[in-house]
Amino acid sequence: MIGLSAADAKRPVARAMRAVPAGVKLLALAAVSAGLFFVERLDLLGGALAIGLALAWGTGGGALLRALRPIAFMLVFAFGAHALLGDWRLGLAVCLRIGALVLLASAVSASTEVSEMLAVLDRVLSPLRWVGIPTRPVGVACMLTLRFAPMLGERWRGLDAAWRARSPRRAGWRLVVPFVVSALDDADGTADALAARGAFTRK
Amino acid sequence: MEKTVARVALFAALIAALGLVPQLVLPFAGGVPITAQTLGVMLAGLMLGPWRGALAVLVFMAVVAMGAPLLAGGRGGLGVFAGPTVGFFVGWPFAAIAIGLIYRAMRARAPIVGGIVASVLGGIGVLYFFGIVGLSLVTGMDLIAATVAALTFVPGDILKAVIAAFIAREVRRARPDLVD
Numbered sequence: 001m002i003g004l005s006a007a008d009a010k011r012p013v014a015r016a017m018r019a020v021p022a023g024v025k026l027l028a029l030a031a032v033s034a035g036l037f038f039v040e041r042l043d044l045l046g047g048a049l050a051i052g053l054a055l056a057w058g059t060g061g062g063a064l065l066r067a068l069r070p071i072a073f074m075l076v077f078a079f080g081a082h083a084l085l086g087d088w089r090l091g092l093a094v095c096l097r098i099g100a101l102v103l104l105a106s107a108v109s110a111s112t113e114v115s116e117m118l119a120v121l122d123r124v125l126s127p128l129r130w131v132g133i134p135t136r137p138v139g140v141a142c143m144l145t146l147r148f149a150p151m152l153g154e155r156w157r158g159l160d161a162a163w164r165a166r167s168p169r170r171a172g173w174r175l176v177v178p179f180v181v182s183a184l185d186d187a188d189g190t191a192d193a194l195a196a197r198g199a200f201t202r203k
Numbered sequence: 204m205e206k207t208v209a210r211v212a213l214f215a216a217l218i219a220a221l222g223l224v225p226q227l228v229l230p231f232a233g234g235v236p237i238t239a240q241t242l243g244v245m246l247a248g249l250m251l252g253p254w255r256g257a258l259a260v261l262v263f264m265a266v267v268a269m270g271a272p273l274l275a276g277g278r279g280g281l282g283v284f285a286g287p288t289v290g291f292f293v294g295w296p297f298a299a300i301a302i303g304l305i306y307r308a309m310r311a312r313a314p315i316v317g318g319i320v321a322s323v324l325g326g327i328g329v330l331y332f333f334g335i336v337g338l339s340l341v342t343g344m345d346l347i348a349a350t351v352a353a354l355t356f357v358p359g360d361i362l363k364a365v366i367a368a369f370i371a372r373e374v375r376r377a378r379p380d381l382v383d
Contacts, residue, residue, distance in 0.1 A: 071286045071288070105282035137208045140208055149273060177373040192205070
């Protein structure tokens with residue numbers, strides 16, 4: 001998560017989770033995710049869900065709610081479909097498994113800085129460098145995306161304000177094309193700035 | 204190189220912004236709230252071409268996987284890859300490739316027609332294939348039940364395909380140097 005509040009850092013679970021290296025957390029998450037798909041027993045899946053709940057709660061209650069709310073609809077639908085077809089136990093197992101995995105993954109995300117994740121990504125991609133493929137543009141593109149996202153919001157608000165200063169009508173869709181065109185021009189400007197600073201020249 | 208990286212990042216950010224800007228969140232279709240984020244995938248395929256469009260989608264997915272809460276509704280992090288809609292997420296780069304390739308193949312037609320056909324075939328046909336298979340694998344529902352669940356999103360996605368084709372045509376008209 002990008003914004004870590006000071007209150008988060010005071011929680012012991014959060015601090016312990018954050019102390020674990022990002023690569024270890026990711027490997028553990030991958031192993032657990034793969035393993036849980038072969039588990040059918042409800043008590044084991046329930047235990048996994050409880051651990052996921054505890055870790056997600058420990059790393060911040062907001063992340064917990066954000067992780068579960070959007071998948072609730074699909075979980076209810078899946079449980080209903082299984083229950084109608086006669087095997088509610090399988091439906092319950094599916095819901096417990098998805099809930100546990102989503103919560104564990106959220107806990108890992110909430111306790112790992114984006115910069116740490118970028119470092120892991122760079123390490124994962126490093127074999128490409130041995131065969132001569134540059135990997136630096138990948139990291140640069142990721143950081144540029146994080147910078148561009150709020151910039152696009154500002155760009156839209158600017159265009160909207162300019163429109164409303166001149167017209168009593170709402171702008172709506174009329175701004176979409178100028179918005180994309182001006183964003184493209186911004187990107188080209190950024191490209192020039194990168195080139196001027198020798199972004200991808202070999203050292 | 205710099206230009207490619209910047210444009211790829213721009214479209215990755217555009218996909219993110221489409222999930223955040225409330226003006227562009229479409230209202231309800233079939234009772235399920237839908238967002239404009241697949242519109243960004245369609246635009247990436249139509250405007251950057253198949254391969255750079257797919258790169259933009261992959262960069263967006265990488266940033267989300269690393270924890271940036273940029274999916275619609277402020278979602279992000281690795282939980283996305285464990286949820287029931289993981290198939291749609293994984294299908295995005297393939298949808299972008301399909302959209303770009305089909306749009307190129309239809310270059311002789313009017314751009315609005317090519318854009319709509321490419322967006323519908325890639326953004327609905329290809330994307331739903333991945334999404335439905337993923338939904339079925341993760342939830343254990345059979346393919347028919349998963350298809351029924353996914354079909355609620357179709358009306359909104361057809362609307363997005365038309366909007367994407369229109370925007371792509373207008374932007375290409377304004378910036379003709381935007382070659383694939």
